[in-house]
Amino acid sequence: MKIDVLTLFPAMFAGPLDESIVKRARQAGLLDLRIHNLREYAHDRHKTVDDRPFGGGPGMLLKPEPIFEAVESLAREQTRVILLSPAGRVFNQAIARELALIDELLLVSGHYEGFDERIREQLADDELSMGDFVLTNGALPAMVIIDAVTRLLPGALGDEESAHEESFSHGLLEYPQYTRPAEFRGMKVPEVLLSGHHAEIAKWRTEQSRRRTAERRPDLL
Ligand SMILES: C[S@@+](CC[C@H](N)C(=O)[O-])C[C@H]1O[C@@H](n2cnc3c(N)ncnc32)[C@H](O)[C@@H]1O
Numbered sequence: 001m002k003i004d005v006l007t008l009f010p011a012m013f014a015g016p017l018d019e020s021i022v023k024r025a026r027q028a029g030l031l032d033l034r035i036h037n038l039r040e041y042a043h044d045r046h047k048t049v050d051d052r053p054f055g056g057g058p059g060m061l062l063k064p065e066p067i068f069e070a071v072e073s074l075a076r077e078q079t080r081v082i083l084l085s086p087a088g089r090v091f092n093q094a095i096a097r098e099l100a101l102i103d104e105l106l107l108v109s110g111h112y113e114g115f116d117e118r119i120r121e122q123l124a125d126d127e128l129s130m131g132d133f134v135l136t137n138g139a140l141p142a143m144v145i146i147d148a149v150t151r152l153l154p155g156a157l158g159d160e161e162s163a164h165e166e167s168f169s170h171g172l173l174e175y176p177q178y179t180r181p182a183e184f185r186g187m188k189v190p191e192v193l194l195s196g197h198h199a200e201i202a203k204w205r206t207e208q209s210r211r212r213t214a215e216r217r218p219d220l221l
Contacts, residue, residue: 001102001153002032004074005142006067007109008049010035012139022147025156033146036074041066050112059113067115071106071123079104081125082145083115084138088127091145093168095128099145100152107145109138171220175208 005013013035017023025031039047042065050060075081080102089095099105108115108124120127130141150156157163167174178189192204213220 001030001100001149002104003034003146003149004079004104004106005033005035005109005146006038006070006074006106007035007137007139007142008038008111009109009137009139010037013143016143017146021156022150025150025153028155030153030156031146031150036070038062038066038070041070041073053113057113061113062110062115062119064116064118067108067119068123071108075106076104079106081106081108081123083108083120083124083127084110084129084141084145085114085120085127086129086132086134088129090131091128091141091148093148096145096148096152099149105149107138107142109142111137168220170209172209172213173217173220175205175212 007013017026017033022031022033026033038049042049049062049066051063053059053061071081080099082105084107108119128141128145130144135141152163163169165174176190178193182189182194190204192200195201210221
């Protein structure tokens with residue numbers, strides 16, 4: 001899979017995407033990740049990427065010209081161009097699974113007051129939000145999407161890190177899990193998990209998943 005990111009803050013991407021599963025996926029050639037500085041596509045002396053909104057109002061908007069030029073040079077016919085925006089559909093595991101099936105993504109990260117509307121209308125195939133809050137720019141949302149999508153790529157997770165049983169994989173939250181010791185400060189691991197009885201363990205886990213989801217996220221049921 002190839003993911004391009006267009007951002008004003010390429011330095012923010014160093015670190016989070018050079019660790020753990022994303023690092024391994026990049027090294028293994030499962031993910032080809034390229035970070036592009038939007039300013040490279042601004043051609044005036046000051047490399048201007050923003051301007052004041054017509055009609056007045058606070059803040060600055062990202063201008064169309066640099067973003068159009070960048071997207072037209074980076075995206076191919078099959079690339080899914082995604083704007084990061086609080087006005088997008090809210091990202092979740094189902095969307096991560098959907099994106100993991102696509103070969104090429106271009107994530108366009110905003111800043112200031114956001115994008116000139118023509119960028120939305122003409123360039124974006126999709127708009128994704130992290131939730132009902134406002135961040136300073138789209139770099140963190142882009143990293144969240146890259147992380148969530150990369151771990152779903154076939155071969156990205158080792159045997160010990162399965163994506164099959166975790167939260168949201170069956171529309172439910174994950175059941176409680178325990179490791180050694182079987183008793184810690186008087187707190188005991190549920191007997192059934194020590195029983196070796198696989199059918200009983202599976203039943204208990206399903207019940208616990210349902211109970212936890214009903215208590216914490218009834219909207220998922
Ligand atoms: C300060 S925000 C702009 C907010 C915009 N004025 C609005 O009210 O929707 C700057 C940029 O950060 C990113 N951003 C902020 N919050 C986000 C969120 N919840 N999800 C995705 N991207 C977000 C977007 O790329 C956005 O263009």
